[in-house]
Amino acid sequence: MSSIHETAYPRFKPDLTQRELEEIYTPNETEQRFARRLSRSNASRLYLMVLLKTVQRLGYFPMFAEVPEAIVTFITKSIGVPPVPLRAMVAEEKSRSRRDFIDVIRTYLKIQPISKETDKAIELAATQAAQTKQELADIINVVIEELIRQRYELPAFSRLNRAAFRIRNHVNEQYFHTLADPLPSAVINQFDAMLILSPGQLITGWQQIKQDPRKPTNTEVRQYLERVKWLKSWACGLPQVDHIPVAKRTQYVNEARALDAADLKAMQQNKRYALMVLLFHSQLSKALDDAVDMFIRKMRKIHTGAVEQLQLYYLEHQKRTEKLVSQLRDVLEAFQEGETDQERGKRIAIAMHGDPESLLAECEEHMAYAGNNYLPFMLAPYQTQRPLLLNCLSLLDLESTSADVSLIEAIRFVLANRQSHKEWLSIVGTNINLKWLPEKWRRPVTGQKSGAVIEINRKYFELCVLTEAMQELQSGDLYVSNSDQYSDYRTQLVDWDTYEAQVTEYGAMLDFPTDSKQFVSNLKKWFSDTAFRVDQGMPNNEHLDLNGNEIVLKKHGKDTKPAALDHIDKEITARLPEKNILDILVESETWLDLHKQFGTLSGFEAKIDDPRKRFVTTLFCYGCNLGPTQTARSVKGLSRKQVAWLNLHHITEERLEKATVQVINAYNKFALPKFWGSGKSASADGTKWNMYEQNLLSEYHIRYGGYGGIGYYHVSDMYIALFSHFIPCGVYEAIYILDGLIKNESDIQPDTLHGDTHAQSAPVFGLAYLLGINLMPRIRQLKKLVFYKPERGVRYEHINGLFSEAVNWEIIETHLPDMLRIALSIKAGKITPSTILRRLGTASRKNKLYFAFRELGRVVRTEFLLKYISDLDLRKTINAATNKSEEFNQFIKWLFFGNQGVIAENVRHEQRKVVKYNQLVANLAILHNVEAMTGVLKDMQEEGLPITEEVLASLAPYRTEHINRFGDYTLDFDRVVPPMNYKTKII
Numbered sequence: 001m002s003s004i005h006e007t008a009y010p011r012f013k014p015d016l017t018q019r020e021l022e023e024i025y026t027p028n029e030t031e032q033r034f035a036r037r038l039s040r041s042n043a044s045r046l047y048l049m050v051l052l053k054t055v056q057r058l059g060y061f062p063m064f065a066e067v068p069e070a071i072v073t074f075i076t077k078s079i080g081v082p083p084v085p086l087r088a089m090v091a092e093e094k095s096r097s098r099r100d101f102i103d104v105i106r107t108y109l110k111i112q113p114i115s116k117e118t119d120k121a122i123e124l125a126a127t128q129a130a131q132t133k134q135e136l137a138d139i140i141n142v143v144i145e146e147l148i149r150q151r152y153e154l155p156a157f158s159r160l161n162r163a164a165f166r167i168r169n170h171v172n173e174q175y176f177h178t179l180a181d182p183l184p185s186a187v188i189n190q191f192d193a194m195l196i197l198s199p200g201q202l203i204t205g206w207q208q209i210k211q212d213p214r215k216p217t218n219t220e221v222r223q224y225l226e227r228v229k230w231l232k233s234w235a236c237g238l239p240q241v242d243h244i245p246v247a248k249r250t251q252y253v254n255e256a257r258a259l260d261a262a263d264l265k266a267m268q269q270n271k272r273y274a275l276m277v278l279l280f281h282s283q284l285s286k287a288l289d290d291a292v293d294m295f296i297r298k299m300r301k302i303h304t305g306a307v308e309q310l311q312l313y314y315l316e317h318q319k320r321t322e323k324l325v326s327q328l329r330d331v332l333e334a335f336q337e338g339e340t341d342q343e344r345g346k347r348i349a350i351a352m353h354g355d356p357e358s359l360l361a362e363c364e365e366h367m368a369y370a371g372n373n374y375l376p377f378m379l380a381p382y383q384t385q386r387p388l389l390l391n392c393l394s395l396l397d398l399e400s401t402s403a404d405v406s407l408i409e410a411i412r413f414v415l416a417n418r419q420s421h422k423e424w425l426s427i428v429g430t431n432i433n434l435k436w437l438p439e440k441w442r443r444p445v446t447g448q449k450s451g452a453v454i455e456i457n458r459k460y461f462e463l464c465v466l467t468e469a470m471q472e473l474q475s476g477d478l479y480v481s482n483s484d485q486y487s488d489y490r491t492q493l494v495d496w497d498t499y500e501a502q503v504t505e506y507g508a509m510l511d512f513p514t515d516s517k518q519f520v521s522n523l524k525k526w527f528s529d530t531a532f533r534v535d536q537g538m539p540n541n542e543h544l545d546l547n548g549n550e551i552v553l554k555k556h557g558k559d560t561k562p563a564a565l566d567h568i569d570k571e572i573t574a575r576l577p578e579k580n581i582l583d584i585l586v587e588s589e590t591w592l593d594l595h596k597q598f599g600t601l602s603g604f605e606a607k608i609d610d611p612r613k614r615f616v617t618t619l620f621c622y623g624c625n626l627g628p629t630q631t632a633r634s635v636k637g638l639s640r641k642q643v644a645w646l647n648l649h650h651i652t653e654e655r656l657e658k659a660t661v662q663v664i665n666a667y668n669k670f671a672l673p674k675f676w677g678s679g680k681s682a683s684a685d686g687t688k689w690n691m692y693e694q695n696l697l698s699e700y701h702i703r704y705g706g707y708g709g710i711g712y713y714h715v716s717d718m719y720i721a722l723f724s725h726f727i728p729c730g731v732y733e734a735i736y737i738l739d740g741l742i743k744n745e746s747d748i749q750p751d752t753l754h755g756d757t758h759a760q761s762a763p764v765f766g767l768a769y770l771l772g773i774n775l776m777p778r779i780r781q782l783k784k785l786v787f788y789k790p791e792r793g794v795r796y797e798h799i800n801g802l803f804s805e806a807v808n809w810e811i812i813e814t815h816l817p818d819m820l821r822i823a824l825s826i827k828a829g830k831i832t833p834s835t836i837l838r839r840l841g842t843a844s845r846k847n848k849l850y851f852a853f854r855e856l857g858r859v860v861r862t863e864f865l866l867k868y869i870s871d872l873d874l875r876k877t878i879n880a881a882t883n884k885s886e887e888f889n890q891f892i893k894w895l896f897f898g899n900q901g902v903i904a905e906n907v908r909h910e911q912r913k914v915v916k917y918n919q920l921v922a923n924l925a926i927l928h929n930v931e932a933m934t935g936v937l938k939d940m941q942e943e944g945l946p947i948t949e950e951v952l953a954s955l956a957p958y959r960t961e962h963i964n965r966f967g968d969y970t971l972d973f974d975r976v977v978p979p980m981n982y983k984t985k986i987i
Contacts, residue, residue, distance in 0.1 A: 004157045006137040006596055008144055010058040012068050015983075021074045025053045032079060038104060042081040043088040048101045049075050056109065059147070059154040061102055064093050112152045121152055122163050130164075130171040134251040139164040175244055175252075176274035182239045183273055191276050195261040204261045206276075209283055212907050218388060221294050225391050228291050231284040232395065235482065241281050250654075253282045255601040257909070258648045285484040288396065292473055292486050295392040298385055299470040306377035313377070327352070375444050378463055389466055390418050397481040398469070401488060402846045406433040407472060410465045417458065424455045432456075436845075437464065476839030477846045489839060492831040499821045506824055510772040516816040520809050523856075527807075527863050528790045531799070534866045538798035543872045549801040551782045551869055556876070562950040569955065571945070575936045576962040581624060581895070581925070582635070582969040585616050588924040590973075591980040592666055597659045598650045608646070613971055614638070618646045620969075622914050623921030625898035634969050653909070656916040657723075657743075663923045664746035667720050669982040670930050672937070675952040677717025681752035681877075684737045685885035686710040687893065688729065689915065690902045709903075711915050714740030715888045716748050717881055719957050720926050726915040734764045738833035741773055742826060752776060754881040762857030763840040763850065767833060769860045770823040778882050779868055787865060788858045799866075808855050815852035822849075884956075891958040892922045897965050929957040934984050941986060949987060 004011065013020070027035070027049055035052065039045035047064070050072060055061050076083060092098070106113055122143055129142035140160050147154055154160075183191075194205030241249060256275035264272050331352070335344050382389075394415055400408055409431045417425055424447075434453055437445060444460040446453045472478040479488040494502075507514035513522060538546065545552040579587075589595065595615035608614055621631035621643050628640040667673060690708045712725040712733060723740035727733070737755055744750075753768070755777040768775040779785070789803035796803075825831045844850045867874055893901065896918050905911045933955070941947040 003596060005593070007157075008141045009157045009160070010060070010144075010154070012058075012062075012066070012071070014068075016068065016070050021070065024057055025071055025074055025078070027053065027075070027078055034108060035079065038101070043084045043092050044097055044101075045079065046072075046076055046081055046084050047089055047092040047097065048105075049079055051098075051101055052105050052108075055105060055111070055153075059144075060156075061105075061153075064089055106153070110151055112150070114153050114155050118147070118152050118155060119163075121147060121150055122155075122160065123167065126164050126167040127171065130168045132245040132247045134168070134248060136161065136164050136168065139168060173270065175248070176270040178243065179239050179241065179274035179277045180270040180272075183277070184237070187237055188273065191273055194276075195265050197261075206261045206264065209279060210257055210907075218385075221298075221388050222391075224287070224294070225291065225388070225395060228284075228287045228395050231280065231287050234280055235284050238277050238280055241278055244278075249278060249282075251601070252278045254652045256282075258601055281482075284482055285487075288480050288483040289485045291392050291395055292480060292483065295389060295396075295466075296470050296473065298389060299466055302378050302381050302385065303374075303467070305381055306374040309377040310374040373440065375440070375460070375463070379459055382459070382463055386462070390415065390462075393466070393469065396483075398478050399481060399488070401477055401479060401490065404436070404846055406436050407465070407468055407478070409433065410436075410461075411469060414462050414465050420458060422458060425458050425461070426455045428454050436468065438468075441467075472844070472846075474838070475844035475847060475850065477844050485835075485838070489831060489835055492835070493821055493825040494828055494830060496821070498828075499817070499824055502824055503817075503820055506820070506827070510770075514816075514820060516813045519816055520813045523812070523859060524790055524807075524809065527859050528794075530863050530866050531790060531796065534870045535796040535799045537870060541870055544869055546799065546801070549804070551802070553782070553869065553875070556872055559876075562948065562954055564946040564948070565951055565954050568940070568945065568947065568951050571940060572933060572936055572955070573959070573961050575939070576929075576932050576959065578962050578964060579928075580964040580969060581921075582616070582620055582971065584925055584928045584963065585620055585921070586971065586973065587977045588663075588928050589616050590977040592662055594659045594662060597655050597662070598646075600650060601652070608650075612973060614642065614646050616971065618643055618651065619917060619921060622647060623895070623917035624965075625896045625901065625903070625914070625918070627899060627904060630898065635971060637971070647913070651913065653913055653916055656913065656920055657745075660721075660916070660920050660923055661746045663920065663927055664716075664720055664722065664748055666980065666982070667923070667927045667930060668718075668747045670934060671982075671985055672930050672934050672952065672955075673718040673720070673957075675949060676719055676956070679716060679718050679748040680750055681717045681754065681881060682714050682722055682741065682750040683717075683754040683881040683885040684712065684714050684733075684740060685756055685882060685889065686712040686727075686733050686758075687889040689726070689896075690900075691911070709911065711889075711892070711918075712736050712740075713885065713888060713892075713919065714744070714753075715885045716750060717884065718748065719884060719888070720748070720923055721888060721892075721919050722746060722748060722750075724915055724919040726912045732761075733758050734761050735834045735837045737764060737775075738768055738771065738773060738837070742771070742833055754778065754878050754885075756882060757781070760861070762855075762861055763853040764837060764857065765861040765864070766819070766853040766855075766857030767823070767837060767840070769856065770819055771826060771833070775860075776864060776868075776874070776878055778878050779865065782865070782869070785861075785865065786858075788862045807859055811848070811852050811855050812859075815848060818849055819852055819856065887956065887958050888922070891925075891960070892918055894960055895921055895925060895965075925963070926957045929959050931980055931982070933957065933959070934986065935981065937986050938984050947986060952986065 031049070031052060035045050035049045039048050050064065050067055051061055053075060054067060054071070072089075105111070112118070125143045125146035126139055129139040133139050133142070143160055143164065144154065194209070197204050244252075252275060256279040259267075259275070264275070267275075337344075393411060398408060398411060413427075413430060413432055434446070434456075441460065441464040443449060445456050445464055447457060469478060473480070473486055476489055480486040503514045513519050538544070543554045543556060545554065589612060595611045598611075598615055617631060617635050617638055620626065620635070621628055626634065628643040631643050632638055632640040668679070687710070688708045689711050708729060710725075710727045710729055710733065712727055713721050714723045715721050722744045725736050725739065727736060734755075737753065741750060741753060751772060752774040753776065755775075757778060757780045760775065760777040760779075765775055786804055787802040788805050788807050790807060792806040822831070822836055826833055826836070839847070840850050840853050868878075903911055903914055905914055937947055937952070
């Protein structure tokens with residue numbers, strides 16, 4: 001069952017400010033006349049008004065004893081009656097007056113009383129909510145919202161709780177039946193066999209299903225492809241799961257992954273087999289994603305290796321190149337010195353330094369690599385990888401997102417001829433269409449520059465097909481059936497009827513027209529106005545030099561620190577009480593009761609003993625990277641198994657995100673963070689987390705060095721982290737830059753996003769603009785970026801040299817509805833920005849949407865770049881924001897001190913959980929620091945120290961001097977923890 005505190009069920013706040021009292025409980029003149037007309041005495045008038053104002057706030061009629069005294073006192077003064085004795089109010093409540101007053105208030109406010117109709121409304125709303133939601137609190141919140149919308153009086157919370165629990169169970173049972181009932185007996189027998197440990201086996205078949213791939217060596221890839229084939233063979237005989245909403249499916253899969261074979265055998269049969277079906281489908285989707293990732297990674301490695309080999313070839317054959325050039329010079333001189341053709345021939349023959357045939361062969365070899373043609377160097381490494389790459393393709397059910405299926409036909413041709421050893425294959429009488437063939441591949445594949453093609457070079461054609469397949473899988477031109485990341489993203493978009501119904505309101509919310517012509521007209525004017533304003537201000541810009549198209553941004557001096565800052569900072573350090581990390585987690589958990597967010601995944605398991613202690617210990621274990629074994633040694637009273645069990649059976653990424661939101665909202669109540677930022681901007685940045693090499697996500701990263709993954713964080717300008725991702729090193733970080741703001745559900749809602757240079761590209765700017773996000777990254781290497789002008793013929797007096805190309809407004813106008821449809825789908829939660837940006841991150845000759853987003857992004861990015869080079873304050877703001885991200889990265893690394901900072905988990909969803917654990921620990925430490933700093937600063941101010949706004953703005957909550965990371969830890973939940981005092985005002 002759910003607790004009332006976990007839901008939005010209306011209740012009185014324990015502390016009410018004067019402003020809240022005035023805004024919520026002030027009676028208007030109409031209400032006062034209503035009360036005067038129906039009351040017989042001051043007591044009845046006050047009682048009637050208390051009922052009226054509280055039911056407006058709560059949606060139900062509380063008993064008088066439940067109403068805070070502050071509300072009664074405020075209403076008494078507001079209606080102008082003298083204070084009424086408590087006994088008179090109690091007498092009024094016990095009399096018939098309460099029932100009569102409730103009846104007239106219901107009529108006055110048009111509230112429907114609790115009846116059978118209320119039960120029907122609860123039943124319908126809960127049933128609809130339970131189709132997509134699993135947490136009882138979420139279902140109850142939907143029911144409350146619907147009852148309020150229909151103006152029903154809210155019943156007691158216990159009644160809502162029981163109804164939600166019953167209906168959720170009923171909906172779950174229906175889903176389980178749809179998956180378990182169609183299963184043939186042979187499949188059921190195989191399922192049952194998976195739950196038994198056979199002789200000679202180390203793990204059950206059920207545990208084997210849940211395993212993730214390790215480092216993608218050739219042997220591991222070969223074994224994993226066999227696993228994919230096995231999963232595909234299973235999926236053919238299992239019912240489909242598409243009818244179950246994604247959110248519900250995710251919950252079921254999390255539950256299935258947490259259960260071992262013994263847990264499943266003890267479970268009711270329908271649920272057992274349904275969970276097994278769902279995990280099979282989930283693992284198949286992930287396995288197909290892994291197969292594509294392996295394919296892309298190995299193809300990328302072949303290309304990279306070939307480029308390196310070409311550069312090495314150039315270095316090694318530089319002397320031969322010089323020799324050939326010298327030979328050409330001698331031949332030309334001989335030709336010029338001869339007066340007749342016969343004499344020229346003799347002189348040229350004498351000038352030849354070697355055998356003409358060998359020289360010609362050297363020239364042919366050199367020309368084969370001209371123009372950075374590295375393709376010949378791909379043949380050798382391809383031969384060793386060929387079986388694996390073709391096996392990958394054969395396992396993927398590839399489909400095209402356009403009517404052009406020429407590449408699909410080419411893939412089928414390659415797979416059909418995979419056993420052939422011929423160097424040249426005839427394509428006469430086949431469906432092969434070579435119009436898609438890139439120009440650089442034409443000569444190696446066909447052996448000719450132009451003309452009709454009747455045969456192709458088998459090896460080069462295979463390489464070309466595999467390369468194009470890699471690129472089209474990345475761009476979304478090809479998709480994989482039953483996959484997750486590489487599925488057809490179009491199925492996740494809102495339909496066109498929904499688009500038409502919502503697009504006008506969406507445009508009004510973001511203040512831009514949704515008519516294509518008007519949108520382009522407004523965008524062009526906005527862009528032109530900025531360019532004109534920057535051009536006019538250029539002569540007065542002393543922080544920028546512009547020589548033609550060369551931009552030189554002058555360094556600006558650092559802002560002067562307040563004189564008293566160093567002294568105040570040292571005083572804070574000296575006065576902050578020393579704590580160890582476990583103390584901080586215990587006190588923060590006492591303030592927030594975070595453990596209530598982490599009930600059992602199924603909702604049916606027995607409650608654990610001492611949940612607060614278990615949660616804090618588990619958070620400490622994974623958030624600081626100690627691991628269950630070391631945690632059990634450091635924290636007495638818990639075993640390794642108890643720590644690991646809670647993580648597996650109670651904690652998911654989604655729940656960790658909800659707990660993080662609760663911490664952020666508590667942090668936002670303090671006054672101190674308001675001196676650091678407005679909450680309207682955030683910065684995104686990544687930091688590498690070290691991992692063992694034996695997993696698929698781990699990859700060597702040149703920029704960061706070493707093996708690992710990237711923790712990607714969105715940090716508010718108020719210093720607290722809003723969201724986190726864990727992504728592979730090889731992934732372009734800009735893909736994930738918008739996800740954090742879209743998924744952020746806290747009270748801090750930024751609309752401006754900063755990032756490093758790696759966090760920007762034209763499609764990202766375009767999508768951000770349509771989502772109402774101001775993308776403002778820090779820019780380095782401005783010389784490499786192209787500035788686009790509004791019109792081809794327009795010229796500027798001072799900045800004309802910046803521009804090299806003009807915007808293609810036609811493509812934006814043509815595809816605006818398609819782009820807005822994607823934005824609406826993201827806002828509706830049907831697709832994430834990273835999903836679409838992953839498709840838009842690779843140039844596509846087929847997908848016009850890529851070109852439309854790129855063109856829109858060129859406009860938005862150029863407009864931003866113009867402001868960036870002309871506005872020193874903007875550059876300072878961006879630099880300060882990105883510095884906060886870098887400071888946060890150092891802070892979380894400091895807290896992640898166990899196991900030398902190496903993530904020991906080799907399962908990907910557990911790796912992602914570790915990063916979110918760590919973010920939660922960091923945010924709790926930041927919250928605890930701010931609470932302590934607030935008290936210390938208040939004391940210092942009362943002592944007369946110079947606590948000014950400038951001083952406060954220069955401080956930060958990433959303080960570690962008073963935190964002890966090492967030593968023995970004692971969990972003490974019996975000591976009194978002072979309440980969190982966020983009302984303290986410093987200035």
